[in-house]
Amino acid sequence: MASFFLFLLIVRLVHESKETAAGDIFPFRNVSLDWSVRVDDLVSRLTAHEIIDQMAYGGGWDAGVTPPIPRLSILPYSWGTECLRGDVSENSTGFPQAINLATTWNKQLVKAVANATAYEVHAHYNLFTKEGLYGVHRGLSCFSPVVNIMRHPLWGRGQETYGECPYLTGMFAIYFVHGLQGPSTARYLNTNAGCKHFDSHNGPENIPVSRFSFDAQLSEYDWRSTFLPAFHACVNAGSYGIMCSYNSINGIPSCANNRLLTDILRQGMNFTGYVVADDDALVSIHTDHHYVQTNEDAAIVALQAGVNLELSDSPEATMFELLHQAYDEGKINNQTLIQRVKPLMYTRMRLGEFDPLEMNDYNKIPMNIIQCESHRNLARQTALQSFVLLKNHGNFLPIRNPSVFRNVLFLGPMSNNPVQQYGDYSPIVDPYYVTTPLSSLQDSFANTSYNEACLDGARCLKYNQTDIIHYLKSNRFDLIILSLGTGPDIESEGNDRATMNLPNNQLQLLQDLLNTIDPMQTKILFLTISGTPVDIQLAEQSNQIQAIIHLGFAAQELGEALKMAIIGDGASKFGRLPYTWPKKLSDLPGDLTRYDMTSGFTYRYSNVEPLYSFGYGLSYSNFSYFDLRFNATTIKPGDGLTIYFNVKNTGERTSDEVVQIYLSISLKNTSLANVSRAQLVDFERLSDITPQQTVPYQAIIRPEQMAVYVDGKGFMILPATLRFQIGSFLQPYLSGNVTIDGTEYSVGQYISYASL
Incomplete structure (x- = not known):
């Protein structure tokens, strides 16, 4: 019945819109006026209570939309859309998970995925608008990308990030924002970006404490040097939205934090867009953080701190609705409401909502763009470049002649487990387009068998050790392709891992395999499917396992991309790790609640030898670097620097190479500031370099990349020795x-590290 009345309301609004068009149009609909004039006119026509309603209903539940304003012929609007790597929760192309985008180390590819996502989101929007449907995942305003730092392998949402490096994350944030929104010179946005979760929301989800009440204790140095820069990059990229997070920072909830949302974000970073509170984050200010005494106080303090829009799980949990009474009682003023609603209306205006439909070419995007051939190819190429070759003993891969292996076993719970290979925050993918290791590789071999071993999938609680050992002893296999990992059943939003171990009996399966087979007869290819590192020391050290490929959550094209990578000549287009892969959990300086980065988190501060370092990854070829030159060997503070060198493919295979440049800063006066052990300052994927081909490379290092944070002064460039390490900071x-x-030279209070 409710949907019927909504339909009648929309019909009425369309009718009124036509009547208005026949006479004088409102100035806010006059396309010849400047955007600011139009926004001012629209907002001037709203009552305080209409403004509150526009701010209170950002979505979060199925019918959560901003209400229409019939007298102005303004339709409902759906804010709650997720665009992490495809149109989440809608039938769309399943691009690889965000952490896989990072393992490509390919900026243009990340932008292309964002752009394809935007087109599919807009196609759905066009259909929904035509049918008069509104609700969660039906708008154009994306709550993406996630630019938090993955500083700990147990965090359930690490898979949604771009890894552990502020510079790498910032660069991908810039390209993703540009891909979602479209050309900055265009009149209309395709969709609008919304970077999250601001700030210092880097775990825990639920272990050892809840994210809703967690208070991140961090130093000013770590805050400015690790957790803020990627958001600054988002702002500089032109993101229209920023989402404030559940956690507190040094005792103050993020969504009630005036210093965070006003002093840092709006004044320090010059952000002019809107801040949306994460789902039920406002009620948590009262009920979980106990920062204020009442729910109304939570709404008021969030409004005053700088929140423009609220997400909540239900109308009853919508704190901004309490602002109606607060306004009537004089606790908030109209000017604050006007300031908060303007960015919301400006965003909707730039999305084309108040202009004639025919003016916006994005309104012509058809539904047949969903799973179109170009998007499926993009998903496949992205998956291919996201795989990380961790081990390849004796150049076992690629498998040039599959017929050598007459009997092949696909073993393990991730061999044919489509849902778990998607990862969290996935689109709804048509099963017709989904490929797995089993479905794509089995036709390459003469005789294949399949045994998932774990009857309950990745959880692997239902494992019959006796049966598996008997099965392995009773059958002879030339090759076993073992697929183990996690999936969203094990790691996801709201779901941290307690250990780095392979889930439950998966480790036992690996041990049973190694203890049972004859290594003289059987080769093993080990595939890991997870968003974050798992403990695979046993596999790395075992001579029985010839190769290991980390597939991440490569989504729908995982199987076909894997076939391209390892069968026949094999495509040497592997990625690199965007995080440190520890040997074991005890190598980390603390659990998910510890935010002291300098204690040894990430490659920038850790002195512990990892299993695989940040930036690690093999290829099917070899490369040499030579002729390193600088445009100057002595510079003044504030000067830029240009680096030159050559990259040569010295192997026998055409291959991609990922160039990495790291900077270590040794201050002449070491008492002035903390510095990281090393910092990535430039990277680039060089594609399809032929054998013996030499590629000249040039990198421009900007002044802010040489800056260090000094208490009381901000980021400064100080007398120092800059040591550049090219290729790897461990073995350059x-x-x-x-x-x-x-x-000394002042750069500013906040920096982004990343820039175009």
């Missing part, structure tokens, strides 16, 4: 020093 191909000499 090349290294060289540049000296900074002269008077």
